[in-house]
Amino acid sequence: MSQFDLKNEISSKEVEPLLPVEKKLIGFSLGLGIFLLVVLVAINHFVPIKL
Amino acid sequence: MSDIAIKASEPLTLRAQLTEDWLAVVIGLLVFGSALASIGGVDLLGWAVTTSVYTDLTQALNPFAKSYAWLGGGGALIATYVALLVVLSAGVATLGADVRKFALAFTAVFAIAYASWIVGSYAYVAAVTPAEQQKFGLSWSLKLTNEGGFIVALLAGIVIANFFPRFAEWLKEAIRPELYIKVAIVILGATVAVTAAARLNLASSLLLRGAAAIVEAYLIYWAVIYYVARKWFGFSREWSVPLASGISICGVAAAIATGGAIRARPAVPILVSSLVVVFAVVEVLILPFLAQTFLWQEPLVAGAWIGLAIKTDGAAVAGGGITESLIMAKAAAEGIKYQPGWILATTATVKIFIDIFIGIWAFILGYIWTNHIDKGPDRAKPVEIWQRFPKFILGFIVVFAVSLWLAIGSTPEIAKALPAAAGEANVFRVIFFVLTFFSIGVLSDFRKLWQQGFGKLAAVYFVSLFGFVIWVGLLISWLFFSGFKPPLVS
Numbered sequence: 001m002s003q004f005d006l007k008n009e010i011s012s013k014e015v016e017p018l019l020p021v022e023k024k025l026i027g028f029s030l031g032l033g034i035f036l037l038v039v040l041v042a043i044n045h046f047v048p049i050k051l
Numbered sequence: 052m053s054d055i056a057i058k059a060s061e062p063l064t065l066r067a068q069l070t071e072d073w074l075a076v077v078i079g080l081l082v083f084g085s086a087l088a089s090i091g092g093v094d095l096l097g098w099a100v101t102t103s104v105y106t107d108l109t110q111a112l113n114p115f116a117k118s119y120a121w122l123g124g125g126g127a128l129i130a131t132y133v134a135l136l137v138v139l140s141a142g143v144a145t146l147g148a149d150v151r152k153f154a155l156a157f158t159a160v161f162a163i164a165y166a167s168w169i170v171g172s173y174a175y176v177a178a179v180t181p182a183e184q185q186k187f188g189l190s191w192s193l194k195l196t197n198e199g200g201f202i203v204a205l206l207a208g209i210v211i212a213n214f215f216p217r218f219a220e221w222l223k224e225a226i227r228p229e230l231y232i233k234v235a236i237v238i239l240g241a242t243v244a245v246t247a248a249a250r251l252n253l254a255s256s257l258l259l260r261g262a263a264a265i266v267e268a269y270l271i272y273w274a275v276i277y278y279v280a281r282k283w284f285g286f287s288r289e290w291s292v293p294l295a296s297g298i299s300i301c302g303v304a305a306a307i308a309t310g311g312a313i314r315a316r317p318a319v320p321i322l323v324s325s326l327v328v329v330f331a332v333v334e335v336l337i338l339p340f341l342a343q344t345f346l347w348q349e350p351l352v353a354g355a356w357i358g359l360a361i362k363t364d365g366a367a368v369a370g371g372g373i374t375e376s377l378i379m380a381k382a383a384a385e386g387i388k389y390q391p392g393w394i395l396a397t398t399a400t401v402k403i404f405i406d407i408f409i410g411i412w413a414f415i416l417g418y419i420w421t422n423h424i425d426k427g428p429d430r431a432k433p434v435e436i437w438q439r440f441p442k443f444i445l446g447f448i449v450v451f452a453v454s455l456w457l458a459i460g461s462t463p464e465i466a467k468a469l470p471a472a473a474g475e476a477n478v479f480r481v482i483f484f485v486l487t488f489f490s491i492g493v494l495s496d497f498r499k500l501w502q503q504g505f506g507k508l509a510a511v512y513f514v515s516l517f518g519f520v521i522w523v524g525l526l527i528s529w530l531f532f533s534g535f536k537p538p539l540v541s
Contacts, residue, residue: 015285016281016287016288018281018282019423019424021419021423021424022277022281022288022424025274025277025419026274026277026278027274029269029270029271029273029274030270030271030274030275032270033266033267033269033270033271033274034271036266036270037263037266037267037271037527040260040262040263040266040531041530041531043259044260044263044530044531047259048256
């Protein structure tokens with residue numbers, strides 16, 4: 001491990017194109033994340049922090 | 052979740068990490084249980100050393116309880132050191148560590164870390180309000196509060212890591228920031244419960260808002276950073292998953308858990324982890340001061356922001372502590388005295404909520420990878436969710452629940468005595484924080500950034516952190532926490 005050649009390890013790799021399943025994962029995560037955030041913001045609006 | 056740099060020559064197995072989690076639970080519960088004994092009139096931890104702001108060094112140290120005043124400050128310091136040495140040595144023995152090496156190294160670690168804490172309590176460093184300056188006869192001070200000692204400890208560690216690498220290597224058996232911060236978080240459960248019991252409505256509102264942190268870290272940060280690493284920087288999937296997890300979720304454990312889930316080689320998440328720690332250190336040195344300058348009128352926004360922006364448990368929770376001190380100091384200078392504990396509780400809540408879902412996220416990624424990308428016989432199994440669950444959080448929950456029950460569900464006498472018991476446990480929380488800061492510093496070898504190949508990894512981190520993570524974290528913290536202040540001291 002201490003001899004791990006990071007430069008070659010990173011630069012020698014051929015670029016792996018994004019697979020459809022990766023695109024789905026990114027898109028689904030972002031879409032769901034933004035949707036849930038909107039829901040939470042709405043909840044935050046209607047159920048504000050109580051002091 | 053867990054943080055911390057692991058040198059490339061020290062592979063960290065999941066098994067070892069889980070054992071460390073349970074060890075943290077045991078030590079944290081031991082401290083908590085011993086502190087609770089004081090409610091029954093048996094003061095088991097009153098000898099623990101505390102440090103006051105001072106100009107005369109001989110007045111700096113004292114035992115926590117007056118009943119142990121006969122020990123004196125020096126005696127309390129030695130008693131605290133010996134107790135920690137015995138408990139931690141026994142603990143690391145169960146992890147298979149070299150106890151003799153640990154004991155020697157821990158002696159040096161404790162000495163330097165606590166000396167840093169004492170330096171941070173010097174009045175010229177710590178005094179905040181004009182009244183304090185007047186009390187010590189000062190015309191100026193850095194106004195860092197006594198928690199400036201955390202920064203001194205961090206800087207001491209950084210100096211050792213970067214200028215005395217052989218000494219850093221000698222110390223490594225006792226450089227266990229993950230263990231120290233996990234113990235601290237378990238103990239923190241008592242303080243958070245005592246704080247929450249005073250204002251249950253506000254506390255439950257904070258918990259609800261922890262959900263926003265989960266959504267942000269796992270669904271938004273991760274997706275964007277993974278895309279940036281893959282599309283803009285051309286990293287392979289094997290590198291991009293731990294990188295996205297380390298930057299977006301929480302440091303070492305997230306990188307290792309998700310790296311393991313997609314069956315990456317162990318070296319990959321470990322190298323990513325060491326980068327996470329370097330950036331976390333930079334953040335701890337900068338963000339609390341930015342929060343004090345720009346967010347002091349929105350303390351809970353600042354607490355949540357620190358929890359969302361700093362990507363290691365140790366640095367984030369400790370950064371929350373510094374932020375709380377700095378903001379309370381600034382507010383106090385303006386005549387506003389907030390109750391302590393709320394900003395740190397907000398940071399810890401955000402961080403703990405994020406930690407809880409690491410196992411689930413790792414399983415989701417593992418399922419996708421082993422079923423759709425690298426199909427093979429080694430498929431991800433649901434049991435991995437439990438295997439990767441950060442067990443120390445169970446310790447936090449137990450301490451929090453017991454403390455909350457004692458505060459609101461038991462007799463008034465017990466409820467009245469609880470804050471003092473929690474305060475006694477908190478002495479050790481602070482000491483474990485100091486040990487964490489120093490250890491993180493010792494692992495922060497900035498020369499790594501100049502190592503060939505690291506620049507590209509660092510570039511992803513830099514672009515993601517400063518171009519996206521910090522600002523989105525600030526926006527979401529503002530959306531959910533702006534306008535709400537900690538209760539004032541009555």
